[in-house]
Amino acid sequence: MRITRRRTLLAMTTLTAATGLGATTPPAAPKGPGFEHGVASGDPLTDRVILWTRLSGVDAPSDVQWQVAHDDAFTQIVAQGHFGTDTGRDYTVKVDVAGLTPATDYVYRFRYGQVVSPTGRTRTLALQTDKVVLAAVSCSLHSNGYFNAYRAIADLDHIDAVVHLGDYIYEYGAGLTDYGMGNGRLLGRIPEPPHEIVTLSDYRTRHAQYKRDEDLQAAHARAPWICVFDDHEICNNPWKDGAENHTPPSKDGPGEGEWSVRKAVALKAYREWMPIRDPAPGKLSEAIYRSFRFGNLAELIMIETRLLARSKQLDFSDLKMVDGRPDFDAFRTQLNDPQRELFGAEQRIWLNTTLQTSVRDGVRWQVLGNQVIMAKIAGPDLIKRFGPETVASLMASLPDSARSQLQTMIGLFSRPDPFPLNLDAWDGYPAERERFYAMTKAAGARTIVLSGDSHTAWANELHDAAGNQVAVELGVTAITSPTRWLELPGLDLAQTLADQNEEVVAADDTNNGFVLVTLTPDEMIGEWKSVDTITSRQFRCTTQQRFVVKASEGGATRFV
Structure with a gap:
């Protein structure tokens, strides 16, 4: 039996397939050149930031002007230049603008001839600050609902950065039973292309559809984004050498092609379409791990646990039978194998050095941007x-x-x-988790883990194998992806997991939204922000729960 958030016990769910309602026509091609995919910024540093857009409606190499200013009227331009784009990069534009001032708000825009893009807002990192506000997000399934949570982020009074923890796009098609298509047909949000994406053209088309969404555009234009991919930017549940949702060539046919090719084209499209700094020369595109320092207040450390080194996920169908009974002991031995890993040696060294340096430099909080849930959560x-x-x-x-x-x-x-509920999460790699806990304890880090992927809001207190408190974790629910793993009469799964698991302080699988994190020298405040609907553009965003961590001495963090 495969237990995943998408396929969990489908035979017991109460879901019903929608019929072909709400059919849509493809969007009209733009009349001439334009910036129909909006603007975005990302990967801010104290003196630079990435600016992004795409020039649509052209079919030849083109030169796009960019401008950065202090004022909305662009009378105080502080940096400008030109960027050449063409079909080789799908006419995307990505500029690493240097020479900026720390802790400064800027506006930016692009021009092509007489055509002017929307204006975006961005901000450089501070050398010193006493407050940082981050919006942590994950899992935006376009077909399943409106991006109201992105709109709520765009409407925030103050935000320093949006931290996207993965599943920015999804790879599924528009079939009757494809993921999210019950709502997709009712709302007219039909995936483009209408089949599962596999080729470079497919991935580019899907990114383009997402970037046309007005609510996503508004959130991108509001503040810089710091992003990492999870699985669906490529396909469901990958590891280093394959994926659950990828069929490699075999004697039965070509399948979906070689895994290395699909991974490469998915990452190429991701790098083209996201406001993310390109890898340094000699670095793999998968090597997305990097860190961002907000003065001496916080270090945001983005890790990669999907493609670089992940060992293949175990599955409960791997349980061997002995004398007609499942051999649970043998399975648990497999699960605890110290060779099972997520980071790889190079990233482990980098992470350990980053934690040590951050604490040594007096940074108050170490915040881990993490793709999958870290807490121990039994089913x-x-x-x-x-x-x-x-x-x-x-x-x-x-x-x-x-x-x-x-x-x-x-x-x-x-x-x-x-046994753990989700073997695709850190629960499937307990030895690697202990290695990370050893790092954070040795560094004396005040660690806040922000995690995506699970479509559930979590507040978890993390302990090592000896029971020592190490860190806290805030899990992010989904922007629009379905939030219920399992439907059984009378079962509140999230509450049951909170009641039965020592590390789970609170959990909720009924709401879509995001987590708003406010850091000061004295405390971290994490708020579950929930939207009351994803099937209407009229919505309310409220604070569902609030969690506080005090900056106690000694490193380990806990909720108060």
Whole structure:
């Protein structure tokens, strides 16, 4: 049985497929040159920032002017220049503007002849500051709903940067049962192209569709973004040498091509279409790990755990049978194998050095931009939750396929040593997690982990294998992706996981939104920001819960 946030126990869900409602026509081609994909900035440093746009409506090499100014009227221009673009980079424009002043707000725009882009706002990092505000986001499935959470970020009074933790796009197609297409047909948000994306042209087209969204454009134009990819920018659940949602060539046919080719074209499109600094010469495109220092207040450390070194995920279908019974001990030995890794040696060395240097330089907070959930989270013990009589009654009412999956869940999770819910998360790599915990303890870091991927809001307190408090984790729910992993009558999965797992302080899988993080020298405040709908453009954004960490001496962080 495969347990993932997308396919979890589909036989037991209450989802129904929508019929072909709300069909849409492709967007009209722009009349002449324009900037229909908006503008964006990213990867800010104290003296520079990346500016991005795309020139549409041209079919030959073109020269685009860029301008940076202090004022909206662009009477106080502080930097300007030209950038040549062509079909080799899909007519995207990306400029690393240097020579800027620390802790300064700027406006920027692009020109092509008489055509002027929208104006964007950006900000350089400070040399010294006593407050940093970050919006952490993840998982924006275009077909499943309107990007109201992005609009709410665009409307914030103050924000220093948006931290995107991955799944900026999704690779799925527009088939009747494809992920998100129940809402997609009702709302007319049909993926472009309408099939699963595999080629360079496919990935570029999907990025272009996302960047045409007015709410996403507004969030990009509001503040600089600091991004890392997760899995769906390529395809579901990849590891170093393949992916769950990729079919390699075999004796049965060509499949979806060589994994290395698909990964390369997906990353090329990502680098073209995102406001992210390109890798240094000699560095792999996968090597997206880097850090950003906000004075002596915070260091944002973005890591990569998908493509560079990740060992293949284990799956509960890998359980071997011995004398007709699953060999749980052998599976657990596999799971704890110290050779299983996420970082790779080079990134581990870099991360350790970054943590040590940050603490040595007196930086108050070390904030980890992390793709997948780090906390230890065992799957739900349904017998403990409902009692054996209720579970037996439920078993009797289910069809055979669902009954089999429920029995598997009980075997895995209703035991004295329950298995993790999600083997694609850090729970599938416990030895690597302990190596990271050893780093943060040795450095004496005050570590705040920001995590995406799970479509659930989390507040977790992280402990090493010996039970020592190491860090706290704020998990980000989804911008629009479905938030429920499992539907069973009477089961609040998130609350059950919080009740049954020591590290989970709180969890919620009912709302879409983002996490707003405010850092000061004395405390970190994390707020779950929730939108009340993704199926209407009329929405309210509220603070669902609020979590505080005090900057105590000694490194380890905990909620108060």
